Amino acid sequence: xxxxxxxxxxxxxxxxxxxxxxxxxxxxxxxxxxxxxxxxxxxxxxxxxxxxxxxxxxxxxxxxxxxxxxxxxxxxxxxxxxxxxxxxxxxxxxxxxxxxxxxxxxxxxxxxxxxxxxxxxxxxxxxxxxxxxxxxxxxxxxxxxxxxxxxxxxxxxxxxxxxxxxxxxxxxxxxxxxxxxxxxxxxxxxxxxxxxxxxxxxxxxxxxxxxxxxxxxxxxxxxxxxxxxxxxxxxxxxxxxxxxxxxxxxxxxxxxxxxxxxxxxxxxxxxxxxxxxxxxxxxxxxxxxxxx
Numbered sequence: 156x157x158x159x160x161x162x163x164x165x166x167x168x169x170x171x172x173x174x175x176x177x178x179x180x181x182x183x184x185x186x187x188x189x190x191x192x193x194x195x196x197x198x199x200x201x202x203x204x205x206x207x208x209x210x211x212x213x214x215x216x217x218x219x220x221x222x223x224x225x226x227x228x229x230x231x232x233x234x235x236x237x238x239x240x241x242x243x244x245x246x247x248x249x250x251x252x253x254x255x256x257x258x259x260x261x262x263x264x265x266x267x268x269x270x271x272x273x274x275x276x277x278x279x280x281x282x283x284x285x286x287x288x289x290x291x292x293x294x295x296x297x298x299x300x301x302x303x304x305x306x307x308x309x310x311x312x313x314x315x316x317x318x319x320x321x322x323x324x325x326x327x328x329x330x331x332x333x334x335x336x337x338x339x340x341x342x343x344x345x346x347x348x349x350x351x352x353x354x355x356x357x358x359x360x361x362x363x364x365x366x367x368x369x370x371x372x373x374x375x376x377x378x379x380x381x382x383x384x385x386x387x388x389x390x391x392x393x394x395x396x397x398x399x400x401x402x403x404x405x406x407x408x409x410x411x412x413x414x415x416x417x418x419x420x421x422x423x424x425x426x427x428x429x430x431x432x433x434x435x436x437x438x439x440x441x442x443x444x445x446x447x
Contacts, residue, residue: 187222187223188222188223188225189213189214189216189217189222189223189224189225190213190225190227191206191209191210191213191224191225191226191227191231192209192227192229193213195212195216196209196210196212196213196216197209197212198210198213198226198229198231199229200226200227200228200229200230200231201229201230202229202230202231202232202254202256202287203232204232205232205233205234205258206231206232206233207232207233207234207235207237210224210231210233210237211237214237214238214239214240214243217243217244218240218242218243221242221243222242222243222244223244223246224243224244224245224246225246225247226245226246226247226248226253226255226281226282227248227253228248228252228253229252229253229254230254230256231253231254231255231256232256232257232258232287233255233256233257233258233259233264234257234258234259235259235262236259236262236263236264236265236266236292237264237265237266238265238266238267238268239265239266239267239268239277239279240267240268240269240277241267241268241269241275241276241277241303241304242275242276242277243277244277244278244279244280245265245278245279245280245282246278246279246280246281246282247280247281247282247283248281249281249309250281250282250283250309250310250311250338251283251311253281253282253283254282254283254284254285255282255283255284255285256285256286256287257284257286257287257288257290257294258286258287258288259288259290259292260288260289260290260291260292261290261291261292262292263292263293263294263295263296263323264284264286264292264293264294264295265279265284265294265295265296266295266296266297266298267295267296267297267298267303267305268297268298268303269298269303269330275303275304276304276305276306277303277304277305277306278305278306278307278308279295279305279306279307279308279310280306280307280308280309280310281308281309281310282310282311283310283311283312284310284311284312284313285311285313285314286313286314293320293321293322293323293345294312294313294320294321294322294342295307295312295321295322295323296322296323296324297324297330297332297349303330304330304331304332305330305331305332305333306332306333306335307322307332307333307334307335307337308335308336308337309335309336309337310337310338311337311338311340312337312338312339312340312342313339313340313341313342313366314340314341320342320343320344320345321339321342321343321344322334322343322344322345322346323343323345323347324345324346324347324349330349330350331349331350331351331352332346332349332350332351332352333351333352333353333354334351334352334353334354334356335353335354335355335356336354336355336356337356337357338356338357338359339356339357339358339359339366340359340366341359341360341361341364341366342364342366343365343366343367343368343369344367344368344369344370345369345370346368346369346370346371346372346373347369347370347371349370349372350372350374351368351370351372351373351374352373352374352375352376353368353373353374353375353376353378354374354375354376354377354378355376355377355378356378356379357378357379357381358378358379358380358381358398359381360380360381360382365382365398366380366381366382367380367397367398367399367400368398368399368400369399369400369401370401370407371401371407371408372407372408373399373407373408373409373410373411374409374410375399375409375410375411375412375414376410376411376412376413376414377412377413377414378414378415379414379415379417380398380414380415380416380417380426381417382398382416382417383417397425397426397427397428398416398425398426398427399411399426399427399428400425400427400428400429401428407429409427409429411427
Protein backbone atom coordinates (compact mmCIF):
# COMPACT_ATOMS: atom_id res chain seq x y z
CA UNK A 156 0.00 0.00 0.00
CA UNK A 157 3.04 2.26 0.20
CA UNK A 158 5.40 0.70 -2.33
CA UNK A 159 8.72 2.51 -2.66
CA UNK A 160 9.03 3.67 0.91
CA UNK A 161 11.71 2.39 3.24
CA UNK A 162 9.28 0.11 5.03
CA UNK A 163 6.34 -0.24 2.68
CA UNK A 164 3.11 -1.91 3.75
CA UNK A 165 1.15 -4.85 2.42
CA UNK A 166 -2.30 -6.22 3.16
CA UNK A 167 -2.24 -9.10 5.65
CA UNK A 168 -5.56 -10.42 6.92
CA UNK A 169 -7.29 -7.35 5.53
CA UNK A 170 -5.05 -4.89 7.38
CA UNK A 171 -2.02 -2.91 6.21
CA UNK A 172 1.16 -4.10 7.89
CA UNK A 173 4.78 -3.19 7.25
CA UNK A 174 7.14 -5.62 5.58
CA UNK A 175 9.13 -5.97 8.80
CA UNK A 176 5.94 -6.71 10.71
CA UNK A 177 4.87 -9.24 8.08
CA UNK A 178 8.23 -10.98 8.29
CA UNK A 179 7.89 -11.16 12.05
CA UNK A 180 4.43 -12.69 11.76
CA UNK A 181 5.57 -15.28 9.23
CA UNK A 182 8.62 -16.14 11.32
CA UNK A 183 6.32 -16.79 14.28
CA UNK A 184 4.71 -19.61 12.29
CA UNK A 185 7.93 -21.62 12.45
CA UNK A 186 7.01 -22.45 16.02
CA UNK A 187 3.62 -23.83 14.95
CA UNK A 188 4.39 -25.83 11.78
CA UNK A 189 6.88 -28.69 11.84
CA UNK A 190 7.77 -29.94 8.35
CA UNK A 191 8.93 -33.55 8.54
CA UNK A 192 11.23 -32.95 5.55
CA UNK A 193 12.97 -30.05 7.27
CA UNK A 194 16.66 -30.79 7.82
CA UNK A 195 16.00 -30.66 11.55
CA UNK A 196 13.97 -33.88 11.27
CA UNK A 197 15.20 -35.37 8.01
CA UNK A 198 12.30 -37.30 6.46
CA UNK A 199 12.99 -38.34 2.86
CA UNK A 200 9.55 -39.40 1.64
CA UNK A 201 10.74 -41.74 -1.11
CA UNK A 202 8.95 -44.86 0.17
CA UNK A 203 12.30 -46.62 0.65
CA UNK A 204 14.07 -44.90 3.55
CA UNK A 205 12.54 -45.49 6.99
CA UNK A 206 11.10 -42.09 7.96
CA UNK A 207 9.71 -43.12 11.34
CA UNK A 208 12.46 -41.45 13.41
CA UNK A 209 12.02 -38.18 11.49
CA UNK A 210 8.25 -38.21 11.99
CA UNK A 211 8.63 -38.96 15.70
CA UNK A 212 11.12 -36.09 16.04
CA UNK A 213 8.70 -33.65 14.40
CA UNK A 214 5.84 -34.85 16.61
CA UNK A 215 8.03 -34.50 19.68
CA UNK A 216 8.83 -30.90 18.73
CA UNK A 217 5.14 -30.13 18.16
CA UNK A 218 4.21 -31.65 21.51
CA UNK A 219 5.90 -28.86 23.48
CA UNK A 220 3.16 -26.29 22.79
CA UNK A 221 0.98 -27.99 20.19
CA UNK A 222 1.28 -27.51 16.47
CA UNK A 223 1.01 -28.92 12.96
CA UNK A 224 3.23 -31.75 11.78
CA UNK A 225 3.29 -31.18 8.04
CA UNK A 226 3.84 -33.88 5.40
CA UNK A 227 4.78 -32.46 1.97
CA UNK A 228 4.05 -34.69 -1.05
CA UNK A 229 5.88 -37.99 -0.70
CA UNK A 230 5.61 -41.57 0.52
CA UNK A 231 6.78 -41.96 4.10
CA UNK A 232 7.80 -45.47 5.12
CA UNK A 233 7.40 -46.34 8.81
CA UNK A 234 8.55 -49.53 10.54
CA UNK A 235 6.79 -49.30 13.92
CA UNK A 236 3.84 -47.64 15.62
CA UNK A 237 3.95 -43.89 16.28
CA UNK A 238 2.26 -42.21 19.28
CA UNK A 239 0.53 -38.88 18.72
CA UNK A 240 -0.52 -36.73 21.73
CA UNK A 241 -3.46 -34.34 21.82
CA UNK A 242 -3.00 -30.81 20.42
CA UNK A 243 -0.83 -32.21 17.62
CA UNK A 244 -2.24 -32.12 14.10
CA UNK A 245 -0.95 -34.38 11.32
CA UNK A 246 -1.56 -32.56 8.03
CA UNK A 247 -0.66 -33.57 4.48
CA UNK A 248 -1.12 -31.97 1.07
CA UNK A 249 -3.94 -34.34 0.13
CA UNK A 250 -4.56 -38.06 0.33
CA UNK A 251 -3.36 -38.62 -3.25
CA UNK A 252 0.12 -37.14 -2.70
CA UNK A 253 1.02 -37.34 1.01
CA UNK A 254 1.19 -41.05 1.85
CA UNK A 255 2.16 -42.93 5.00
CA UNK A 256 3.32 -46.47 4.15
CA UNK A 257 3.62 -48.63 7.28
CA UNK A 258 5.97 -51.56 6.62
CA UNK A 259 5.38 -53.45 9.88
CA UNK A 260 3.09 -56.44 10.24
CA UNK A 261 1.16 -55.37 13.33
CA UNK A 262 0.49 -52.47 15.72
CA UNK A 263 -1.22 -49.27 14.69
CA UNK A 264 0.43 -46.84 12.31
CA UNK A 265 -0.62 -43.95 14.58
CA UNK A 266 -1.90 -44.28 18.16
CA UNK A 267 -3.48 -41.14 19.58
CA UNK A 268 -2.90 -40.67 23.30
CA UNK A 269 -4.02 -38.22 25.95
CA UNK A 270 -3.61 -37.65 29.68
CA UNK A 271 -6.03 -38.19 32.52
CA UNK A 272 -8.81 -35.60 32.46
CA UNK A 273 -7.66 -33.99 29.21
CA UNK A 274 -10.31 -33.87 26.47
CA UNK A 275 -8.74 -31.93 23.63
CA UNK A 276 -8.59 -32.49 19.92
CA UNK A 277 -6.06 -34.23 17.77
CA UNK A 278 -6.40 -34.09 13.98
CA UNK A 279 -5.20 -36.03 10.97
CA UNK A 280 -6.06 -34.64 7.53
CA UNK A 281 -4.96 -34.78 3.91
CA UNK A 282 -3.07 -38.07 4.26
CA UNK A 283 -3.28 -41.60 2.88
CA UNK A 284 -2.26 -44.56 5.03
CA UNK A 285 -1.48 -47.37 2.62
CA UNK A 286 0.49 -50.33 4.02
CA UNK A 287 3.47 -51.27 1.91
CA UNK A 288 3.43 -54.82 3.30
CA UNK A 289 0.78 -57.15 4.78
CA UNK A 290 -0.46 -55.36 7.88
CA UNK A 291 -2.69 -57.03 10.48
CA UNK A 292 -2.89 -54.14 12.94
CA UNK A 293 -5.16 -51.12 12.89
CA UNK A 294 -4.04 -48.10 10.90
CA UNK A 295 -5.34 -45.65 13.52
CA UNK A 296 -6.10 -46.35 17.16
CA UNK A 297 -6.86 -44.61 20.43
CA UNK A 298 -5.03 -45.19 23.70
CA UNK A 299 -6.85 -47.88 25.69
CA UNK A 300 -7.68 -45.74 28.73
CA UNK A 301 -7.19 -42.05 28.05
CA UNK A 302 -10.04 -39.92 26.64
CA UNK A 303 -9.26 -38.04 23.45
CA UNK A 304 -11.17 -36.23 20.73
CA UNK A 305 -10.01 -37.22 17.25
CA UNK A 306 -10.88 -35.65 13.89
CA UNK A 307 -9.98 -37.40 10.62
CA UNK A 308 -10.56 -35.45 7.38
CA UNK A 309 -9.82 -36.15 3.71
CA UNK A 310 -7.89 -39.35 4.33
CA UNK A 311 -7.52 -42.53 2.26
CA UNK A 312 -7.39 -45.39 4.73
CA UNK A 313 -6.38 -48.89 3.74
CA UNK A 314 -5.63 -51.03 0.70
CA UNK A 315 -5.36 -54.72 -0.18
CA UNK A 316 -2.43 -55.12 2.25
CA UNK A 317 -4.43 -53.78 5.20
CA UNK A 318 -5.76 -57.00 6.69
CA UNK A 319 -6.67 -55.44 10.04
CA UNK A 320 -9.01 -52.64 11.02
CA UNK A 321 -8.70 -49.13 9.66
CA UNK A 322 -9.57 -47.70 13.07
CA UNK A 323 -10.02 -49.34 16.45
CA UNK A 324 -10.22 -48.52 20.12
CA UNK A 325 -10.92 -50.39 23.32
CA UNK A 326 -14.43 -50.51 24.71
CA UNK A 327 -13.46 -48.52 27.81
CA UNK A 328 -12.17 -45.43 26.06
CA UNK A 329 -14.46 -42.45 26.75
CA UNK A 330 -13.55 -40.57 23.61
CA UNK A 331 -15.16 -39.08 20.52
CA UNK A 332 -14.12 -39.47 16.88
CA UNK A 333 -15.20 -37.71 13.70
CA UNK A 334 -14.45 -39.04 10.20
CA UNK A 335 -15.30 -36.70 7.34
CA UNK A 336 -14.70 -37.07 3.58
CA UNK A 337 -12.60 -40.23 3.99
CA UNK A 338 -12.15 -43.27 1.76
CA UNK A 339 -12.12 -46.63 3.54
CA UNK A 340 -10.62 -49.37 1.37
CA UNK A 341 -11.22 -52.94 2.48
CA UNK A 342 -11.14 -52.20 6.20
CA UNK A 343 -13.35 -51.73 9.25
CA UNK A 344 -14.04 -48.72 11.43
CA UNK A 345 -14.42 -50.28 14.89
CA UNK A 346 -15.72 -47.62 17.27
CA UNK A 347 -16.62 -49.90 20.22
CA UNK A 348 -18.32 -47.69 22.85
CA UNK A 349 -16.74 -44.48 21.53
CA UNK A 350 -19.16 -41.91 20.15
CA UNK A 351 -18.40 -41.81 16.43
CA UNK A 352 -19.63 -39.44 13.72
CA UNK A 353 -19.00 -40.57 10.15
CA UNK A 354 -20.07 -38.36 7.27
CA UNK A 355 -19.41 -37.94 3.56
CA UNK A 356 -17.30 -41.12 3.51
CA UNK A 357 -17.01 -44.01 1.07
CA UNK A 358 -16.54 -47.64 2.15
CA UNK A 359 -15.31 -50.04 -0.54
CA UNK A 360 -15.16 -53.80 -0.01
CA UNK A 361 -13.27 -56.51 -1.88
CA UNK A 362 -14.28 -60.11 -2.56
CA UNK A 363 -13.32 -61.43 0.85
CA UNK A 364 -13.48 -58.41 3.13
CA UNK A 365 -16.47 -56.23 3.96
CA UNK A 366 -15.65 -52.58 4.67
CA UNK A 367 -18.01 -51.59 7.49
CA UNK A 368 -18.65 -49.68 10.71
CA UNK A 369 -19.18 -51.38 14.07
CA UNK A 370 -19.99 -49.57 17.29
CA UNK A 371 -22.63 -48.68 19.85
CA UNK A 372 -23.08 -44.91 19.48
CA UNK A 373 -22.95 -43.98 15.80
CA UNK A 374 -24.02 -41.04 13.69
CA UNK A 375 -23.61 -41.88 9.99
CA UNK A 376 -24.64 -39.40 7.32
CA UNK A 377 -24.26 -39.17 3.54
CA UNK A 378 -21.99 -42.20 3.23
CA UNK A 379 -21.72 -44.70 0.38
CA UNK A 380 -21.13 -48.40 1.06
CA UNK A 381 -19.94 -50.29 -2.01
CA UNK A 382 -19.94 -54.04 -1.60
CA UNK A 383 -20.44 -55.07 -5.19
CA UNK A 384 -17.23 -57.13 -5.13
CA UNK A 385 -17.93 -58.75 -1.78
CA UNK A 386 -18.64 -62.49 -1.82
CA UNK A 387 -17.48 -63.50 1.65
CA UNK A 388 -20.88 -63.55 3.37
CA UNK A 389 -22.50 -66.81 4.26
CA UNK A 390 -22.14 -67.49 7.98
CA UNK A 391 -25.01 -67.28 10.44
CA UNK A 392 -23.41 -64.42 12.41
CA UNK A 393 -25.26 -61.58 10.71
CA UNK A 394 -23.63 -59.01 13.00
CA UNK A 395 -20.31 -59.57 11.25
CA UNK A 396 -21.93 -59.16 7.84
CA UNK A 397 -23.65 -55.82 8.18
CA UNK A 398 -22.36 -52.55 6.79
CA UNK A 399 -23.35 -50.91 10.08
CA UNK A 400 -23.85 -52.93 13.26
CA UNK A 401 -22.93 -53.53 16.90
CA UNK A 402 -19.93 -55.59 17.92
CA UNK A 403 -21.48 -56.65 21.25
CA UNK A 404 -24.93 -57.28 22.72
CA UNK A 405 -25.07 -53.93 24.54
CA UNK A 406 -27.74 -51.32 23.79
CA UNK A 407 -27.06 -49.11 20.80
CA UNK A 408 -27.90 -45.60 19.64
CA UNK A 409 -27.74 -45.15 15.86
CA UNK A 410 -28.58 -42.19 13.64
CA UNK A 411 -28.21 -43.17 9.98
CA UNK A 412 -29.29 -40.69 7.32
CA UNK A 413 -28.91 -40.23 3.57
CA UNK A 414 -26.72 -43.30 3.04
CA UNK A 415 -26.49 -45.60 0.02
CA UNK A 416 -25.80 -49.33 0.29
CA UNK A 417 -24.82 -50.97 -2.98
CA UNK A 418 -24.36 -54.76 -2.99
CA UNK A 419 -26.03 -58.07 -3.73
CA UNK A 420 -27.91 -58.48 -0.44
CA UNK A 421 -27.59 -62.25 -0.14
CA UNK A 422 -26.04 -64.75 2.25
CA UNK A 423 -26.91 -62.80 5.40
CA UNK A 424 -25.38 -59.52 4.20
CA UNK A 425 -27.56 -56.67 5.47
CA UNK A 426 -27.28 -52.89 5.42
CA UNK A 427 -27.85 -52.21 9.13
CA UNK A 428 -27.92 -54.75 11.94
CA UNK A 429 -29.93 -53.64 14.97
CA UNK A 430 -29.40 -55.25 18.33
CA UNK A 431 -32.74 -56.32 19.78
CA UNK A 432 -31.95 -56.09 23.46
CA UNK A 433 -33.59 -54.13 26.24
CA UNK A 434 -32.62 -50.48 26.13
CA UNK A 435 -31.83 -50.34 22.42
CA UNK A 436 -32.30 -46.77 21.24
CA UNK A 437 -32.58 -46.03 17.55
CA UNK A 438 -32.84 -42.41 16.49
CA UNK A 439 -34.44 -41.29 13.23
CA UNK A 440 -33.01 -43.37 10.40
CA UNK A 441 -33.47 -42.70 6.72
CA UNK A 442 -31.67 -45.34 4.67
CA UNK A 443 -31.57 -45.44 0.89
CA UNK A 444 -30.67 -48.87 -0.43
CA UNK A 445 -29.36 -49.61 -3.89
CA UNK A 446 -29.40 -53.34 -4.34
CA UNK A 447 -31.52 -56.48 -4.18
